[in-house]
Amino acid sequence: MRPKDETKREAILQSAMVLINTYGLAHTSISKIAKEAGVSPATIYIYFANKEDLLTTLYVEVRREMAGAILDSIDESLEVVDAFRLLWENLLAYYLAYPDHFVFAEQFHNAPIVDSVDPAEVDTHFEPYVRLIERGQTQGQLKNIPANLINAFVFYPLTELAKHHVKEGTPMEDDELEAAFDCAWDAIRA
Amino acid sequence: MRPKDETKREAILQSAMVLINTYGLAHTSISKIAKEAGVSPATIYIYFANKEDLLTTLYVEVRREMAGAILDSIDESLEVVDAFRLLWENLLAYYLAYPDHFVFAEQFHNAPIVDSVDPAEVDTHFEPYVRLIERGQTQGQLKNIPANLINAFVFYPLTELAKHHVKEGTPMEDDELEAAFDCAWDAIRA
Amino acid sequence: MRPKDETKREAILQSAMVLINTYGLAHTSISKIAKEAGVSPATIYIYFANKEDLLTTLYVEVRREMAGAILDSIDESLEVVDAFRLLWENLLAYYLAYPDHFVFAEQFHNAPIVDSVDPAEVDTHFEPYVRLIERGQTQGQLKNIPANLINAFVFYPLTELAKHHVKEGTPMEDDELEAAFDCAWDAIRA
């Protein structure tokens, strides 16, 4: 049977994310999530098979949303550098709108539990990004290096910057964003 | 009276790190650490005030060791680019020798518990690195951008690469290292 | 959902009282209470916030029951001496029926934990007794002394006698009861 109340499901996921960001995976229990979401602990088991399922589902959905927000406006007609630039700005806009998503994704990504997520489930959504890199390399605009290296100089530095500003509660200034993009682009351009 | 057994303290810290890397902060309990270390749970409380103290102590010590291994051979007589290059190689050597340290530090760094560590306790040990950046900027070899930006393009990408290879169990090839350094240097050089 | 099982709550309170009377406050743990009551330790926390809440609740309920049993039949139409005599007999009957209550109340009353009970919660139920003393003093049948002094010569001696007989397992003979009442009345009468 299909669950009735979609808002309840969302409340559970959202509460889990907030608690995990605030107190950590280790101190976030089902009953606390239930209380925060305003439902019974038992209700959570109607929407998710168990705690791990809840957490990994949350991670996959967050990653999917992030990928969509960042990549949806990227298309093959754009110059590679402009595509990267757009991607960069999308990422920034997203982090401003949903800082929680970044913080959660980073925590989860660095915990062993991430291994219980099928990488394909996440990777699929980043497919346009992979194609962008391939195009940049074929066209000679990007260094001819493994994709994960490109990754390491595009996503992680910005993610790190974003996290830093979220934590400090300070906004990211335009010129810092500009400088950061220059660094990233210098790092990977041919 | 019996003197404190320093090897016991080390066994506790080491066991904690291994378990946290394997099962995560959330699934690493005092009694599991004790069992892994071959001591009684009560013994842990002779060496550490409580679980948080144990974890933060572990983090600070790991960071200190990392800083030492990476920075000790850096001195002011080196050209800036050579200093960065040396630092890069030190980092790689360290990660090959102590991959656990990287994995643990990343997990801890991305969990909320990191906020209970006094940043100064960690930052002090990276002071030589900060001075290196300043020198590079005064001498015009580095971009004139905030230190945390430089950071974001030097440490995090390599850390990320290192983590990736640790997880996959694959070695990092010389040419990948070379390519990665080129990216990093291109990112930050003036 | 399942409704709360009131018999379970009672079993917990009763088990706590029995164990405390037998082994003392210091040696009565939640898990022992749970075992004695035939429930899980966790179940106790459905009915009580924590151990202290369980103990103080037990004390207040015991005191309330004692007050009811002793004072309910006292009314203002009785002569003061007859009222005291009736109270005396009620007390005796109650101690014969529920010796555990006396023993527990005394142990609790003499332990520092009693300070965490709001005195008002207990005192309210002894209000008729306070009024009886006031009446006896206004009518000139009782000595004009503070209420706690009257108390000290009415309740505590009998309580002590009752405890003594409970402990020894001997019954209180009619003539001892008679003699005891005479002492008490001689102590407080004008």
Add this chain to the structure above:
Amino acid sequence: MRPKDETKREAILQSAMVLINTYGLAHTSISKIAKEAGVSPATIYIYFANKEDLLTTLYVEVRREMAGAILDSIDESLEVVDAFRLLWENLLAYYLAYPDHFVFAEQFHNAPIVDSVDPAEVDTHFEPYVRLIERGQTQGQLKNIPANLINAFVFYPLTELAKHHVKEGTPMEDDELEAAFDCAWDAIRA
């Protein structure tokens, strides 16, 4: 071998009493007593066989001191009523000087652990008191009732009054003492 440092033994007993009066038997551990007394937990086991031995020893010594302070000045040349009056004043003086002793003795006396004390060890010291009662009864000044009844109207009421004033931190006024003695004497005199 005889323990060397008598002050250490006293410090342990005194610390135990203070902690038990403040936090209760249930929350007073050997290691807390040791810390309060400024010794090692292991040292306590040089002076006492185990925790129970420490506690019962403390109780017996407190009772002995109380008996001595109260009864030493009583001798057979005194009129019975004067003897009771003197005893009364001694008791008051003692409670003013050592309120802790009263509070501890009452707590211990009402806990099941008291059963592990040989009553004879305590009763011996109250022998003069028992003889006083016998004399009073033979001479016809006291009611002809069991000794424990006399007890119940002499010691417990005053003890209760004393405890009350200790807890409230208020002094006992002369006239209250006077009134209390009158009550007690009226209770037991022939």
Add this chain to the structure above:
DNA sequence: GATGAATGAGCGTTCATTCAT
């Protein structure tokens, strides 16, 4: 005699999960 180190057992409490309604 005196100590701090060391411990297995137990503490009060919360956990993830299931049950009964």
Add this chain to the structure above:
DNA sequence: AATGAATGAACGCTCATTCAT
């Protein structure tokens, strides 16, 4: 679908006691 009741297992931590010096 949704709930609060219920639980055995596990949590972080402290216990009374002993060990090694």
